[in-house]
Structures are given as structure tokens and as C-alpha cells.
Amino acid sequence: MNTNTVELRDLIHQHGEEIRSIVEAADKENRELTEEENSRVDELKKQIEERKTELANLEAELAKKPKEENKNTRHNIMNKDEKYLIHELRNALDNKQSQINVNAETRSVAVQGNDGVHDEVVETEIQGILEPLYANSVLSKLGVRWYTGMKHGDIQVPIMGKSNVFWESEMAEAQATGNQFTTKKLSPKRLTAYVDISKQLIYQDTVGAEAAIRRDLVNALQDKLEATILGSAAGDAEKPAGIFYGVTPESITTYKNVCDFEADVEEANVGGDMKYLLSPKAKAALRGMAKSTKSTQLVFENNEVDGTPAVVTTNVASKKLAYGNWNYLALGSWGNIELQLDESGDVALKGCVRIIINAYFDAVILRPEAFVFGDTTV
Numbered sequence: 001m002n003t004n005t006v007e008l009r010d011l012i013h014q015h016g017e018e019i020r021s022i023v024e025a026a027d028k029e030n031r032e033l034t035e036e037e038n039s040r041v042d043e044l045k046k047q048i049e050e051r052k053t054e055l056a057n058l059e060a061e062l063a064k065k066p067k068e069e070n071k072n073t074r075h076n077i078m079n080k081d082e083k084y085l086i087h088e089l090r091n092a093l094d095n096k097q098s099q100i101n102v103n104a105e106t107r108s109v110a111v112q113g114n115d116g117v118h119d120e121v122v123e124t125e126i127q128g129i130l131e132p133l134y135a136n137s138v139l140s141k142l143g144v145r146w147y148t149g150m151k152h153g154d155i156q157v158p159i160m161g162k163s164n165v166f167w168e169s170e171m172a173e174a175q176a177t178g179n180q181f182t183t184k185k186l187s188p189k190r191l192t193a194y195v196d197i198s199k200q201l202i203y204q205d206t207v208g209a210e211a212a213i214r215r216d217l218v219n220a221l222q223d224k225l226e227a228t229i230l231g232s233a234a235g236d237a238e239k240p241a242g243i244f245y246g247v248t249p250e251s252i253t254t255y256k257n258v259c260d261f262e263a264d265v266e267e268a269n270v271g272g273d274m275k276y277l278l279s280p281k282a283k284a285a286l287r288g289m290a291k292s293t294k295s296t297q298l299v300f301e302n303n304e305v306d307g308t309p310a311v312v313t314t315n316v317a318s319k320k321l322a323y324g325n326w327n328y329l330a331l332g333s334w335g336n337i338e339l340q341l342d343e344s345g346d347v348a349l350k351g352c353v354r355i356i357i358n359a360y361f362d363a364v365i366l367r368p369e370a371f372v373f374g375d376t377t378v
Contacts, residue, residue, distance in 0.1 A: 008055040009206045015044045015051070085129075086210045089202050092341055093353065101336045104130045104359070105148060129337050129359075133218045138226055138313045142275050142326035145366075147186065150334045156183040157330055159366055186332040188360035189239055191228075193220040196352045217339075220357055226315045229331070229363045230277070240363040243329065244320060249375035252282075252321065255291045255299055258306055261372055265324055268369035272325040276310035282321040283312050285376035324371035334360040 019041055026033050033041065085102055092100045130148065140146075147155060159182050195216045201209050228239055235241030250261055265274070278286070286300035299306055308323075316322075338358040347354045365371065 008051050008058065009204070009208075012048055012051045012055070013204060013206055013208045015048045019044050083205065083207060083210045085214055086202060086205070089213070089339075089341075089353075089355075093199070093202065093343075097341070099338065099340050101338055102129060104333060104336050129214065129217055129221070130333060133222050133225075137222055138277075138311055138315065139229065139326075139329075139331060141311050142277060142329075143273055144326050144329045144331050144363075147330060147332040150188075150332055152188075152334065154185050154187045155332060156185055157364075157366060158183050184330065184364045184366050186330060186362040186364060188332075188334040189237070189362050191221065191224055191359050191361050192357060193224050194354055194356045195220050196347055196350070196354050198352055200351065202353065217337075217355065217357060221359060223315075225361060226313065229329075230313065230315045232317060240361070243322065243365060243371070244317065244373060247373045249320060249373045252285075252374040252376050253289075255289060255306075257374075258286075258289075258299055261323060261374055262306075262308075264372045265370065270325055270328075270367070270370045272327060274308055274323065274325055276305045276308055277316060277322040277326075278305075278310050278312045279316040279318055279320050280312060280314060281319040282316070282374075282376045283310070285319065286321075319376045321374045321376065322371055323374070328365060328367040328370040329363065330366050331363045332361065 022033070022037050022041055026037065088100050088102060091097075147157075197213055197216060201212060228242060230244075231242030232244035233239070233242050234245050250257065250264075252258060252261060262274075283300060286305055287298060289299040291297045291299060291306075300310065304310055305323075340356040340358070342354040342356060
């Protein structure tokens, strides 16, 4: 088996996590393990022992080789960079640092090998926090406009108004089109959340541990960010307004209401890639809504509302929905992400460290006419 030490440790960790999840599931249901579960646990324990033996043998072989043989290989470089976050956290704990900054986005770096000889320069990547957030976010699935990598200060997004043209006689002087530009401003606003992470996990030198920590940080940011932007609270100097703030939702209780709902956006001459945003209750209402008394077709089928793609999230208030071109919702992010480490109080008693996340975001609707908002309450 052509496997390195990092991969072996990661496999051991994954098998252990699967055993733990099986046992915890049975405990929650207050029952014994089933025959199938017992068989799976036994198999995982066997695999753990086999991987431990393989790991010990591989480490013994590596110990016999001169350190220079493994010092500057691409493989070792990539393993180090894949575990960038876990190294930063571990170093901060070891050096009693209370704060670190980590990359918000992927950064390419060139690593020089062979003690300064340039023929083995390797370009690699240090993974940031925001890439998985972008990939998994409901906002990304809708197609919002992201402005990333901004260093400091506000940004003004220009919006061009409608042009005017005129009929004139053959020799008459042409008139100005009357184009008007307006702007919408994005200003950095601090988003903060925290997660408690086991110190033991931080000191596990595996890609799996790195992924688990990164996933917790991303989830903490994502939940708070989407709950705010897709909410109904007013905006201020500290947070952006929710998209449902200040709007009067239309009643969506019949298929005709759905058709009129979409027509409101069309009448505003908004085109492009349209999508629905639904709460689970709104989805349920549309799933039970027939297009007519003579049709068996339902308004919501195959993750679409009458043929238009739909995204569902619990971050939208019960029975609410929205429709429009989401490229006219702009979201900005600034700088790196700040992590503050707290080892005091109850957190320390649990063998954990509390990671307090500080990041800077803002969101604004660029064209209000590109969206309509509804409520499926009967």
C-alpha cells in the first residue's frame, strides 16, 4: 500500500470517528448496537490496528533514511500547506499567543528546494477560509455578486440608469441620452462568532484534523452571515440590513399569485438568471399547491418553482420566499480573518480552546426592482 504517514494517521482518525458516531447514535436511541453495527465496529477496529502497524513500520523506515532525502520534496511541501491552519493554531498555543490572522482566500506561494538551487521551485497553495464558504453557501447557489480580497475602506458600486433616446427630424440636433449613474456603498462590518475546539484535535497532525477545524470555522461564519443577510432586521453601522427588511410581502396562496409574482420582476425589465429563495415552510406550501383544479401538476416539483430553480434554507423566516436575479445582491469581504484564542474558564476544563472569529463583510441590494418578496401564509 503506497501510503504516507499523514494519510495513515488520517485513516486511523476517520475510523475512530466512525466508531464514535455509531456508538453515540445507539446511545441517543437508548439501545444496544445492532448485529450489523457490531460487525462494522469490529471491522473498523481491525482496520485501525492494521493501519497502526503499517504506520509504525513506515516511520521506522523513514527514521533510517538521512533527513536530507525527505527534506524538500513536493509531497512534504504539500502536506505542510494542506495543514496550514492547524500549524498556525498549534504554534499560537505553544507560544502563548492570543491572536493569529489566517488567510481569507487561497494564496499561492513558491517554495524553493535543494538548499537554494532553483531547479526545484514548487508553486503550491495555502488554503483560506472563504473558499469553502463560497462553495457551500446558499448565497453562492443563488448567484450573488461577491467582491472579495478588498484591503480596506468602503467601495462604491456604480449602477447605470436607463438611457433615453428620441425621434428627431433628419437635420435636427441629437439630444443627450440622459444616462444617470448612482452608486451603492459597501462598508466593512465586523462579523464575529466562536467555536470550541478540542486541543487534542489541534495537536493531531493530520489533514483530517485540519479539515474538521476549517469546517467548524466556515460553518460558524456561514450561519451568522446568511441569517443576517436573508433576515428582516434593519441595517446599521454594525451590520447589513436583511433583504426582507422594509418590504411588504405579496400573498402567494394560488398558482395565479405565483405567475403575478414573477410578472412584477419582468415588468421592471429585469432579465438574466432567475431563482427562488424559499423557507422550508414555503417549500411545503408550494409542494401542495396545484396549478389548477384540472391539473395534477404542482407548483414545486424537482427543486423548481414552475420551472425556475429554487434554493431552500432555514435562514429565511417561516413561510417567506423571494424571487429575482440574485446577481443584483452584492456581498463584500475584507482582508484576512482574525482568530482570537481563549483557554480560560469552562473551556479549559473541557480540554478545549475557544476560537473567536472576526471577519468583515457587508451586503447591499443593487437594484431593488430585481426582487419580489412573498408569504405563503393562508
